[in-house]
Amino acid sequence: MRIDDQRTSRGQGSHDAGSVTGVAFRLFRARGYEATSVDQIARELGVTKAAIYHHLAGKEAILAAGINRAIQALTGVLQEAPALPGAGAPLERFEYILRRTLEIGLEHLDEVTVLLRLRGNTELEREMLDRRRAFDRAVAEVMREAVDAGDLPADTDALLMTRLIMGMNNWLTEWYQPGGALSAAAVIDTVTRFAMAGLTAPGRSDR
């Protein structure tokens, strides 16, 4: 049976690799990656397992595809014009990266949540975790430039402060409800202001 036939016979929408990944990550986020089977993903899409294997080699390939998308979106931020060295003061570049990181976290909520919950149980998961940590270190590097430029207290531990701020962002994935009372824009604005105010406030450092 061809996929198109199957789709028609089940009355389902399209199920290309992108929609398989989308549905799979909704399940991974709700039930956990380990606890979700390709069977359940197929049932949720209303297709056979074979139809899924037509696009993706298996559950780990689905995980890789979705996580790659999330990490590429995150690391892509560092290449955006306002984030580049020389685009502005380092502290402004940091604020830009922070806002965009929050936006991507809320846009790709399922993928980023699953990424953040990876435990490093497989070679693939460890590689993904390494790439996420590399992103944090690159962001910390921009904060370090702001310290060197004298725009943040000299005793600022850039990696620690970046981890604290990213931790606040990361935890959003655990409680933020899209479509709830709080708009994504309001949350992003509140977090960014709080982080920037805290970073630059005189009471924060020993200086």
Added chain:
Amino acid sequence: MRIDDQRTSRGQGSHDAGSVTGVAFRLFRARGYEATSVDQIARELGVTKAAIYHHLAGKEAILAAGINRAIQALTGVLQEAPALPGAGAPLERFEYILRRTLEIGLEHLDEVTVLLRLRGNTELEREMLDRRRAFDRAVAEVMREAVDAGDLPADTDALLMTRLIMGMNNWLTEWYQPGGALSAAAVIDTVTRFAMAGLTAPGRSDR
């Protein structure tokens, strides 16, 4: 075979309910609760499964015991003298609660980490998550008093700001390494100063 015999024959230390829970939570944290069996806990302790069942009815009872300990430690903070209504300005009480919450998170790192990773897959897990959320709401209430007292901007969303700050704390469990270069005291101090500076900084609110 009596537990004492077994202990002697294996040359292991004591294994009362407390040490079972301690070892179990080290495994739950490292490998995940679902992925850890009572067999593995028994092997790690060097005792039989029967010796474990002598103290605790099973894996869920172990989970309940450890998580209860963590939640009781957290909620106990709200009953400590400096946290009580009238003990000081609400903002000082909030700062005290924040510091103590951080201390407890790092003291009970395994239990708190496992608590924070619960997905609500069972009735017990949902009850634990409800108690954790009730703690956040109680802390937000103290922040709300600080807003009412005029010590924080009137447009402060106390529940959102509490969740952001607790999220920063919660994320510590994912990367903090006890015994590493950063002492617990230094991390607690940095987080508290950052949070308090951010909360009270003029740039944070619309006011």
